[in-house]
Amino acid sequence: MSTTAAARPIVVGFDGSDSADAAFAWAAHEAQRRGVPLHVLVARGMLYPVAAGYGLTTPWPEDFDSELVEQARERAAALGPDRAVVVESVAGTPAGFLVDASREAELVVVGRRRQSALGEAFSGSTSSQVAAHASCPVVVVDRAFDVPADGPIVVAVDGSSANDPAVGFAFERADALGVPVVAIHSWWVDVPQTFDAPWLSEERVAELEEHHRGRLDVALAGWCAKFSDVQVHPRLRRSLPVEAVLAEAEADKAQLIVVGSRGHGGFVGLLLGSVSQGLLHRERPCPLAVVHAVSGGTS
Structure with missing residues (x-):
C-alpha cells in the first residue's frame, strides 16, 4: 500500500519506558501495514514557573528531553529510509497532546506503566485518559506481547448502537488480516441456590439467556452480512463482562481485544x-483497542 500526503498518521507516545518501546514497535508495524505515516510524540510535561520573574520551565531537564528525542529518532531511523516517520517533542502533558493529536490521527497507540486502578484514577494515567477521551481508536500496549499472527480479534458486544463502532472496527481489522472474530456477549444474574422466587427460577434464567443470545445475534447480523468472508465465533457467557472478555482472549489466543467506550474515564469510569x-487495569494476554461510540475506526 502506498503512502499519500493525505493519509492520517498512526500516533504513538514515547517516554523511553519498556511499555513505550512495545507501543512504538506495535505502532510502527501497524503504520507499515496500513501504508500511513508514523508520528512519534515525546511530551515533556506542563510548563510551570520556578520563581517570580524567571519565566517558565518544564519538569524534565533539557538534556533528558534531548535524550528521549534521540532515542525516538534512533528507533525511527532503524525502520528504514523509506518509512515516513515524524518525531516531535512538545511541552505539555502526554495525555493532553495525544488527545489533541487524535483529532487528525488514524489511530493512537500508547504504552502503560502498571499501577493500581485507584492510583491511576487519581494520578491521571496517560493510557486511561487517552483511551477515555481520544477522538479516534486507541490501542494500549502494556508490553511486548507474544501473540500469534493468525490469532482472532476478540470483541465485546453489548447489543447497543453505541457499541457498533467497536464491532465494526473488529470486523474491519479481521477482514484486513484474514483472521476470525470472536464476539463475546456476557450477561449476569446472581441466583442463590436457596432462592425459589418465580422470577429467578431456572425457567426464568433460561429465558434471560435466550434473550441475550438474541441480542448477540442481532448485533452481529449486519456485520456478518457486510464482511461475509470473516469467520465469526459468537460466544455467550454468564459472567461479568471484564472476566468474560479476558477468558475468551486467553482461551482463543487473541491478538487483539476490542471494546467500546462511552467516554467515562478515571474515577467516574471506575464508579460506573x-x-x-x-x-x-487487568493483566491481558494481548493489546487492547478502545473504540468510542462517536468514532467508526478503520482496519
Missing part, C-alpha cells in the same frame, strides 16, 4: 464499572 477501564 466501565468495561474499557476495567480491562485497562
Whole structure:
C-alpha cells in the first residue's frame, strides 16, 4: 500500500519506558501495514514557573528531553529510509497532546506503566485518559506481547448502537488480516441456590439467556452480512463482562481485544464499572483497542 500526503498518521507516545518501546514497535508495524505515516510524540510535561520573574520551565531537564528525542529518532531511523516517520517533542502533558493529536490521527497507540486502578484514577494515567477521551481508536500496549499472527480479534458486544463502532472496527481489522472474530456477549444474574422466587427460577434464567443470545445475534447480523468472508465465533457467557472478555482472549489466543467506550474515564469510569477501564487495569494476554461510540475506526 502506498503512502499519500493525505493519509492520517498512526500516533504513538514515547517516554523511553519498556511499555513505550512495545507501543512504538506495535505502532510502527501497524503504520507499515496500513501504508500511513508514523508520528512519534515525546511530551515533556506542563510548563510551570520556578520563581517570580524567571519565566517558565518544564519538569524534565533539557538534556533528558534531548535524550528521549534521540532515542525516538534512533528507533525511527532503524525502520528504514523509506518509512515516513515524524518525531516531535512538545511541552505539555502526554495525555493532553495525544488527545489533541487524535483529532487528525488514524489511530493512537500508547504504552502503560502498571499501577493500581485507584492510583491511576487519581494520578491521571496517560493510557486511561487517552483511551477515555481520544477522538479516534486507541490501542494500549502494556508490553511486548507474544501473540500469534493468525490469532482472532476478540470483541465485546453489548447489543447497543453505541457499541457498533467497536464491532465494526473488529470486523474491519479481521477482514484486513484474514483472521476470525470472536464476539463475546456476557450477561449476569446472581441466583442463590436457596432462592425459589418465580422470577429467578431456572425457567426464568433460561429465558434471560435466550434473550441475550438474541441480542448477540442481532448485533452481529449486519456485520456478518457486510464482511461475509470473516469467520465469526459468537460466544455467550454468564459472567461479568471484564472476566468474560479476558477468558475468551486467553482461551482463543487473541491478538487483539476490542471494546467500546462511552467516554467515562478515571474515577467516574471506575464508579460506573466501565468495561474499557476495567480491562485497562487487568493483566491481558494481548493489546487492547478502545473504540468510542462517536468514532467508526478503520482496519
